Amino acid sequence: MTERRGGDGGPLRGLLPDLLDPGYARAAARRGNAPAAGHAQVVALVLGALLIGLVLGVAAADAAARAPGAEKARRGLIDDVQDARRRTDGLSATAGRLAAELKVAQQRALAGSANGDATLETVRTLEQAAGAVAVTGPGLRITVVDGGDKPNVLDRDLQVLVNGLWASGAEAVAFGGVRLHPRATVRQAGGAVLVDNRPVAQPYVLEAIGDPAGLHTRLVDTDAYGRFATFTQVYGTRFTVETVDSLSLPAGVAAEPELATKEGSR
Amino acid sequence: MIGIVALVIGVLIGLWLDPTVPVWVQPYLPIAVVAALDAVFGGVRARLDGIFDAKVFVVSFVSNVVVAALIVLLGDQLGVGAQLSTAVVVVLGIRIFGNAAAIRRHLFRA
Numbered sequence: 001m002t003e004r005r006g007g008d009g010g011p012l013r014g015l016l017p018d019l020l021d022p023g024y025a026r027a028a029a030r031r032g033n034a035p036a037a038g039h040a041q042v043v044a045l046v047l048g049a050l051l052i053g054l055v056l057g058v059a060a061a062d063a064a065a066r067a068p069g070a071e072k073a074r075r076g077l078i079d080d081v082q083d084a085r086r087r088t089d090g091l092s093a094t095a096g097r098l099a100a101e102l103k104v105a106q107q108r109a110l111a112g113s114a115n116g117d118a119t120l121e122t123v124r125t126l127e128q129a130a131g132a133v134a135v136t137g138p139g140l141r142i143t144v145v146d147g148g149d150k151p152n153v154l155d156r157d158l159q160v161l162v163n164g165l166w167a168s169g170a171e172a173v174a175f176g177g178v179r180l181h182p183r184a185t186v187r188q189a190g191g192a193v194l195v196d197n198r199p200v201a202q203p204y205v206l207e208a209i210g211d212p213a214g215l216h217t218r219l220v221d222t223d224a225y226g227r228f229a230t231f232t233q234v235y236g237t238r239f240t241v242e243t244v245d246s247l248s249l250p251a252g253v254a255a256e257p258e259l260a261t262k263e264g265s266r
Numbered sequence: 267m268i269g270i271v272a273l274v275i276g277v278l279i280g281l282w283l284d285p286t287v288p289v290w291v292q293p294y295l296p297i298a299v300v301a302a303l304d305a306v307f308g309g310v311r312a313r314l315d316g317i318f319d320a321k322v323f324v325v326s327f328v329s330n331v332v333v334a335a336l337i338v339l340l341g342d343q344l345g346v347g348a349q350l351s352t353a354v355v356v357v358l359g360i361r362i363f364g365n366a367a368a369i370r371r372h373l374f375r376a
Binding site: 019020021023024025027028031033035036040042043044045046047048049050051052053054055056057058059060062063065217 | 268269270272273274275276277278279280281282283285287288292295296298299302303305306308309311312315316317318319320321322323324325326327328331355356360361363365368
């Protein structure tokens with residue numbers, strides 16, 4: 001390690017003691033330590049500096065052209081998503097307004113006659129069963145928070161929990177603020193849980209209207225409760241059930257029938 | 267001085283032309299950039315030491331880029347292209363640092 005092999009030595013030795021290209025010193029020695037001069041020098045300097053500048057400029061332009069490309073695409077997508085969300089909000093507001101108008105018109109057309117009152121009553125029952133109207137009442141609020149860094153609670157567990165609520169006698173259920181109607185689904189797409197095709201983030205909050213005491217007692221007996229109790233112990237999932245005096249659940253967006261048509265309309 | 271002007275003009279031309287860099291050149295562009303910076307710092311330091319030589323400047327830059335590109339090309343063929351790119355960047359990076367420190371000592375005497 002102590003040997004010296006003169007000049008620029010080995011490649012690693014060349015790295016540390018003198019970092020200047022030894023070529024400069026040698027060229028200077030050849031000239032007898034006089035400063036380099038002449039036209040050739042100027043031409044070489046200009047050409048070299050131009051070349052280096054060109055490399056730096058092209059690299060900068062290339063980097064600028066590439067990085068913002070991805071960034072631009074990302075921003076465009078975000079804008080699209082926000083637009084779509086705004087549109088959805090606007091459309092559901094319109095749908096709600098139209099539904100209210102429809103209800104008023106229905107009321108006006110049917111109320112009064114005995115036959116109409118009975119029809120109205122049937123419609124009301126069906127609407128509640130279909131989750132098409134907003135409802136309020138006492139019930140349970142269940143909060144599920146996944147512990148750990150990777151998701152342990154999957155869509156099928158949440159499906160079991162929702163079904164457990166129905167089986168325990170819940171009259172209306174909302175998941176993450178989305179009312180569950182008979183055709184609503186709870187499923188997973190990538191990391192997100194979709195409730196009736198709308199993404200729901202953690203903590204998962206399920207609200208169920210029903211007799212709180214009875215609902216709770218029957219829920220404890222279901223598979224769902226056992227499953228989540230196990231999750232609490234094994235994965236550190238937080239699972240809380242609380243009784244709430246007054247829950248208000250929004251109306252669900254019932255899917256339009258695609259093939260079923262009203263009798264006589266065909 | 268004339269070198270700095272030429273450098274700036276080169277950068278502006280590069281930015282103004284904004285050529286589409288072919289995909290096969292893209293892995294070598296960062297290495298060329300580091301080699302270019304090494305040449306610039308080396309040149310400035312040599313200038314301050316009073317031993318600047320434009321021929322050495324140009325030849326060292328071109329040969330560094332070519333050798334570095336060949337090393338990375340070889341590495342790509344052997345499947346260790348990324349590691350060899352890192353090696354080239356480390357070696358040239360140390361030189362840049364050392365020369366920048368030498369320039370600093372020249373300018374600020376500290």
